[in-house]
Amino acid sequence: MAKLKIKDWAPAEQPRQKLLLKGAEALTDTELLAILINNGAPGKNVMELCRELLSHVHHDLSLLASLSVKDLQKLHIKGLGEAKAIALAAALELGIRRNMAASFRPRVKQSADIAHYLRARLEHRKKEAFAVVCLNNSNKILRFEIVSEGGVTGTVADPRxxxxxxxxxxxxxxxxxxxxxxxxxxxxxxxxMLTQKIKAAAACLDIRLLDHIIVSNEGYFSFADEGLLR
Known part of the structure; x- marks a missing residue:
C-alpha cells in the first residue's frame, strides 16, 4: 500500500495547518523542523527526514544547534542537502539570538547580568572559543566579539x-x-595565568577587567564572584 503524502493527511495533522490551528507550541520538534525543511526526498517524506535528523543528535536541540552547515551535510541524510542545511542553520541561529536577547540586561552590575547572555552565545559550541565583551563607563555593552577559536580541549587568546x-x-x-x-x-x-596577564596589561591602558566568565551546558563560573581577580 502506497504511503500517503503529507498533503493528503487530515488538515489538523499537517504541520503547517496544525500550527495555524493550534499555535507553534502545539507542534513536536519533528513537526517544527518539517516546516523549516519543507520537503523530503524520493521515498521519504519530510517528517521521516526530520525524525532521522533528530535521531542523529539524540533528540538534543542544543547539539543540533552546534552543527554547522558542513556538519549537517556530513550526517549523510538523504534529502538534507546544502540548501536545507543552510535554512536549518539560519533558523537555529535565530533561536540562539532570541535566547541572548531574552536573557540580556543592557547594564552589567554583576556576573548574573551577563552570564546567561554569554551561555546562550557560547555553550552550544563543540570547540573552545575565547571572547571579549567591551563595555563603556556606564557598564553598558558596546561589543561582543570572539577573538580566538581552538580545539575541543582548549584555545589560546592573545592579550594584544x-x-x-x-x-x-x-x-x-x-x-x-x-x-x-x-x-x-x-x-x-x-x-x-592568562586572566592575570590580561588584567595587568589592561590596567596599563586604564581599562578595567571586570570578570572572566567560563560557560558550559552545566552553568557558569565567575572569576570575580570567586575572588580570583584580586
Missing amino acids: VVLKKALEYDATSIILCHNHPSGNLRPSTADE
Missing part, C-alpha cells in the same frame, strides 16, 4: 588582540569569556 578590540571600541572595561565543551566549569592554571 583582546586589548586591540577594547581600544577599537573605546571600552573603559572588559569582560573575558570562554566556553568549556567538556562541561567542567573549573578554570585551569593556564586560564588563571
Whole structure:
C-alpha cells in the first residue's frame, strides 16, 4: 500500500495547518523542523527526514544547534542537502539570538547580568572559543566579539588582540569569556595565568577587567564572584 503524502493527511495533522490551528507550541520538534525543511526526498517524506535528523543528535536541540552547515551535510541524510542545511542553520541561529536577547540586561552590575547572555552565545559550541565583551563607563555593552577559536580541549587568546578590540571600541572595561565543551566549569592554571596577564596589561591602558566568565551546558563560573581577580 502506497504511503500517503503529507498533503493528503487530515488538515489538523499537517504541520503547517496544525500550527495555524493550534499555535507553534502545539507542534513536536519533528513537526517544527518539517516546516523549516519543507520537503523530503524520493521515498521519504519530510517528517521521516526530520525524525532521522533528530535521531542523529539524540533528540538534543542544543547539539543540533552546534552543527554547522558542513556538519549537517556530513550526517549523510538523504534529502538534507546544502540548501536545507543552510535554512536549518539560519533558523537555529535565530533561536540562539532570541535566547541572548531574552536573557540580556543592557547594564552589567554583576556576573548574573551577563552570564546567561554569554551561555546562550557560547555553550552550544563543540570547540573552545575565547571572547571579549567591551563595555563603556556606564557598564553598558558596546561589543561582543570572539577573538580566538581552538580545539575541543582548549584555545589560546592573545592579550594584544583582546586589548586591540577594547581600544577599537573605546571600552573603559572588559569582560573575558570562554566556553568549556567538556562541561567542567573549573578554570585551569593556564586560564588563571592568562586572566592575570590580561588584567595587568589592561590596567596599563586604564581599562578595567571586570570578570572572566567560563560557560558550559552545566552553568557558569565567575572569576570575580570567586575572588580570583584580586
